[in-house]
Amino acid sequence: MYLYDEYDQKLVDERVDQYRDQTNRFLAGELSADEFQHLRLRNGLYIQRLAPMLRIAVPYGMLSSKQLRKLAHITRHYDRGYAHFTTRQNVQLNWPKLEEVPDILAELATVEMHAIQTSGNCIRNVTSDQYAGVAPDEIEDSRPWAELIRQWSTFHPEFNWLPRKFKIAVTGAEGDRAAVQVHDIGVRILKVDGQTRFEVLAGGGLGRTPVIAPVIKQNLEPEHLLTYLEAILRVYNRYGRRDNKYKARIKILVRAMTPEVFAEKVEAEWVHLKDGPATLTQAEIDRVKKHFTTPPYEDLEDHVPAVDDLLADNSGFGNWVKQNVKAHRQPGYVSVNLAMKQTGIAPGDVTDEQLEIIADLAEEYSFGEVRVTHEQNVTLADVPKKSLHDLWSKLVDAELASPNLGLLTDIICCPGGDYCSLANAKSIPVAEAIQRKFDDLDYLHDLGDLDINISGCMNACGHHHVGNIGILGVDKKGEEFYQVSIGGSGYEDASLAKILGPSFAQDEIPTVIQKLVDVHLAHRQGEERFIDTYRRLGIDPYKEAVYATWEV
Amino acid sequence: MGSLIKNKTVQADDNLAFLSLEEYLDSGERAQAVWLDADEEVEGIADFLEEIPAIALNFPAFSDGRAYSNAAILRRHYKFSGEIRAIGDVRLDQLEQMVRCGFDAFELAEGQNPEKALAMIEGFSFSYQQTVDREPLFRKRA
Ligand code: HEM
Ligand code: SF4
Numbered sequence: 001m002y003l004y005d006e007y008d009q010k011l012v013d014e015r016v017d018q019y020r021d022q023t024n025r026f027l028a029g030e031l032s033a034d035e036f037q038h039l040r041l042r043n044g045l046y047i048q049r050l051a052p053m054l055r056i057a058v059p060y061g062m063l064s065s066k067q068l069r070k071l072a073h074i075t076r077h078y079d080r081g082y083a084h085f086t087t088r089q090n091v092q093l094n095w096p097k098l099e100e101v102p103d104i105l106a107e108l109a110t111v112e113m114h115a116i117q118t119s120g121n122c123i124r125n126v127t128s129d130q131y132a133g134v135a136p137d138e139i140e141d142s143r144p145w146a147e148l149i150r151q152w153s154t155f156h157p158e159f160n161w162l163p164r165k166f167k168i169a170v171t172g173a174e175g176d177r178a179a180v181q182v183h184d185i186g187v188r189i190l191k192v193d194g195q196t197r198f199e200v201l202a203g204g205g206l207g208r209t210p211v212i213a214p215v216i217k218q219n220l221e222p223e224h225l226l227t228y229l230e231a232i233l234r235v236y237n238r239y240g241r242r243d244n245k246y247k248a249r250i251k252i253l254v255r256a257m258t259p260e261v262f263a264e265k266v267e268a269e270w271v272h273l274k275d276g277p278a279t280l281t282q283a284e285i286d287r288v289k290k291h292f293t294t295p296p297y298e299d300l301e302d303h304v305p306a307v308d309d310l311l312a313d314n315s316g317f318g319n320w321v322k323q324n325v326k327a328h329r330q331p332g333y334v335s336v337n338l339a340m341k342q343t344g345i346a347p348g349d350v351t352d353e354q355l356e357i358i359a360d361l362a363e364e365y366s367f368g369e370v371r372v373t374h375e376q377n378v379t380l381a382d383v384p385k386k387s388l389h390d391l392w393s394k395l396v397d398a399e400l401a402s403p404n405l406g407l408l409t410d411i412i413c414c415p416g417g418d419y420c421s422l423a424n425a426k427s428i429p430v431a432e433a434i435q436r437k438f439d440d441l442d443y444l445h446d447l448g449d450l451d452i453n454i455s456g457c458m459n460a461c462g463h464h465h466v467g468n469i470g471i472l473g474v475d476k477k478g479e480e481f482y483q484v485s486i487g488g489s490g491y492e493d494a495s496l497a498k499i500l501g502p503s504f505a506q507d508e509i510p511t512v513i514q515k516l517v518d519v520h521l522a523h524r525q526g527e528e529r530f531i532d533t534y535r536r537l538g539i540d541p542y543k544e545a546v547y548a549t550w551e552v
Numbered sequence: 553m554g555s556l557i558k559n560k561t562v563q564a565d566d567n568l569a570f571l572s573l574e575e576y577l578d579s580g581e582r583a584q585a586v587w588l589d590a591d592e593e594v595e596g597i598a599d600f601l602e603e604i605p606a607i608a609l610n611f612p613a614f615s616d617g618r619a620y621s622n623a624a625i626l627r628r629h630y631k632f633s634g635e636i637r638a639i640g641d642v643r644l645d646q647l648e649q650m651v652r653c654g655f656d657a658f659e660l661a662e663g664q665n666p667e668k669a670l671a672m673i674e675g676f677s678f679s680y681q682q683t684v685d686r687e688p689l690f691r692k693r694a
Contacts, residue, residue, distance in 0.1 A: 007678050007689055014676050022645065030665075038615055039645055121615070151680040151689070157652035158624050158683075161617025226681070237621045238593075272629045277691065278682035284690035 001062045001369055002147050002291040004112045011155070012109045015116060019043050020102035027099065042160070044118030045101055053419070054093045054101060055118040056108065060128035060146040060170075061089035061372040065359035068370065070111040072355035078104050083355065085340055085348040087412055087463055088167070089127050089372045090118060094419060116154060121162045123153035123233070127169045129177040130373040133292060134381045136329045140189045140196055142172035144289045145225065148280065149187075152226045159233050163240035164248035166233070167205075176492035179374060180204075181212045182466060184250045185232060187225070196222050202232055202262065203254030206460035210496045211251040214259035216266065223280045224270075230278065231270035235262070295367040295382055300332020304385045317392055319445055320403035325388065334385050336366075338378040338395065339402040339410050343435035346428045347413040348376035357398045365391050375412055375451075377405065408450045408517070409435045412463055416456030416473060417480070423456035425473025425480035430454055430509055437510035447517060450530040453488070466490035468531045469516060470497040471509065482509055486516065486542055487534045498539055501547055512546055519545045554642075554660035558635075560673065562666040570608045570639075573597070587639060590618040594626050601632050609655070611640035620653045627654035627684040644668055648675025654684035 004012070019039075026036040037047075044055035056071070063071075071091060075083045078100050084092040096104060108114055118125055128146045129135065149168055153159070159166070171178040172189035180186025186201035198220040204213025220228055232250075239257075241247045254262045310318045326335040338358065341347050350358075358378060362370045365387050366380040373379055383391060395401035404410045411434065414420065416427030431454055438444060453467030457474075464470030466488040474481050481503040488497030504512055517530075519542050524533045534542070556563045570587035571579060573596060582600045587608035597604065607626065609619035619638070626632040637657035638650050643664055650658065651673055660669060682688045 005693070007693065011676055011678060011680075035614065035643065035645075121617075154680050155676060156681050157649035157679070158620045159617070160649055161615055161620065161646075230681075234621050234624075238618055242616060242618075272625075276682070277687050281690065284693070287690075287693065 001064060012114050015114060016102060016105045016109050019105055023102050038120060041120035042117060042122055044115035046119060051095045052098050054096045054104065054115060056091045056113060056115050057118050057125045058090050058372050059150045060126060060143055061130055063370050063372065065363045065368040067111045067113055068355050068359035070107060072352040074104055074107055076352045082349055082351045085350060085372050085376045085378065087374050087376060087461065088125060089374055090125055121164050122160050123156060123166045123168065126150050127178055127374060129171050129173055130371040130379045131177060131326065131335055131381065132172060134328050134335055135173050136327050137174040138172055139191055140172040141292055142170040142189055143292045145187065145189065146170045147288050148226065159237055162237055163242045164245065179490040181494040182206055182490060183213065185229065186213055192219060198225055200228065203251040205249050205251040206463060206465050207249065208246055208458045209251065210465040211255065212494050212496065216259055216263040222285065224274060226280055227273040227276065227278050228270055230273055231266045234269050235265045297330050297333060298384065300384055300386065302331040307385055307388050317389060319441060320392055320401055321388060323403045323407065323445065324405040332385050334383055336380045336383045336391060337405045338400045339405045340377050341402050341404055341410050342399055344432060347411050347431055354398055354400060361391060361394060375410065403441065404444060406449045407444045408438050408447060408452060409444060412453040414455050414461035420456060422459060423473060424475040425456050425482060427454045427456040427462060427473060430471060430482065430506060433510050434513055448527060448529055463490060465496050466494065467497060469513065474503050476503065480506060482506065484512055486539065487531065489531055500543055515545045516542055554662050554664050555666035557658040557660065557666060557669055560670065562670065568606060588622065590616050594622045598630060601630050604634055606635035606637060608637040608639045611638060611642055614641040614643050614646055620649060623653040623655055624684060644672050647673045651675065652679060652683035652685060
């Protein structure tokens, strides 16, 4: 993974000093609450219902064992012994003290971490594919490009006060595990006649107005990536709406201008920047790529009888392997997913002890690195297949072996009304009620891949628009209700979910899910996924099944 | 009005008169200082830049970032070499970004401490990206 040199380290250290000074000035009354709010947000510090919340950046989800141990220490020492993995591959603390945040940052800086630009109207942490560098369907490793974008966007002086937050995702694989079509900018890495080229999408997003991003540039040569991004950001910074924060995202601008006109504006701006000093050099591309070389793999057999023979039966191990273990491009290796979705625990939550166990297991089985996924899980990307059973036993002991990756109970869920001051409704208890109802693993495995995404309000932190089943908290005369939609996908076949009909009370939700699943099971052909059956049938059968019984 | 900072020192008000864009365009006299609001584009005065001694760019609120782009375009596209002054809601924590984008004079908002401003104006030791006053860090690393 990327390791800091003296420059990266110095910048992060200087940032700690700068933020400490800002905190001190706020506490001394020299900074107004309004001004400090903007400054602390640029450092990931929200003030929430119960306490501040600190979002720590995990660039494109990569963490080392050393960093995990530091996070464990921080959650224990400065917080309540647990942290939270977010849908943008970051880590969040729920109970830090405002006055202690500078100390937390100083601790983070010792392991090359920070909270820079994890919130606020600036360019946020860049995200990517959790299987980058190991996926069999990879075209090119996206991480060097994500790192180059991270550096370019860090403290960009011109783009620190954008109309609204700005999120960039990069994918370099056939399958899209970075949700590039619902980001402000999505970058797809392709090969054209053997040469690396980028396809750039702009103006996607979720929130109140979900939009699938159009492609605005094809065949971009690698050295021009940063100048092209700069041109997009400049057009957005100048012309994005600032009068209404719900209309301020780039998606609204692209739509208002039309993608064609927007692309022309960017082109016109790019003329001034292209081939200038910000054009990437081969030396810089090579320097960054050197950090993402393959680890020292052993020569291993791909067929491991001890594992392969167990796949057929429905043993705990077999189910876990089938669901949570993914193919790897190196023979004899696999990627292992730890689904952070134990029933009764908020999706994405992890304790300090679990962080340490993950750190140890990563060191023992996966070259000391893990990746956080945008589904709020953790991936050990380089595990020898022959060690799977050992690893599994240890994960079971640590309650990290939920064999439900990608299944109905692997729910993406925002903090909702339990923590978030913007919420219309709670979301964590809804996730839990669903997990409790669907506790039969064989049934879940038979049902196959099904994404349920839950957001507590239309800000869509839980990505409900791109869930196969999306659940949205709504406020109905002061009471918490839930609107259900179906047919969304956040992957390469991205689509936005359609609203089923009138909303439901909280305790009705598990039954609604059951009815939707029943329609699927009654109509699916072979092993068809929920989303594919839905696409074939359309929304009506689901609607009928769900509302028939409610209409008296 | 708050203090004026220029040439990295605190200065007495220089009473430089800036015309609004409308006044400037109406006046017909090109060698005058002009101020632009955040929604006014520098392209509108592009033809006169050689004669304009100073341009002030207004920050209607510190959280409105449009003037940074206006300044960067003046310096980088048009190679404007006169003064670019930040006016309006200009606060300490914005100074370093303003410097990087080509501002070289700062009329601080009321209540902003000018001594502290001088200490903060330099900001970070390096910039990853190309700025008006710095090459991108990767060119230094090579
Ligand atoms: C509890 C405090 C939180 C608050 C107040 C909050 C607030 C918001 C708001 C206001 C938006 C909409 C922005 C817009 O559309 O312009 C948003 C979007 C988003 N939030 Fe949160 N959020 C919180 C926590 C989280 C957490 C914990 C996650 C991850 C699990 C998250 C992930 C996201 C994502 C991915 C989006 C982007 C949706 C899009 O593309 O528009 N948020 N958040
Ligand atoms: S979706 Fe709404 S309720 Fe959930 S975290 Fe985001 S802002 Fe809060």
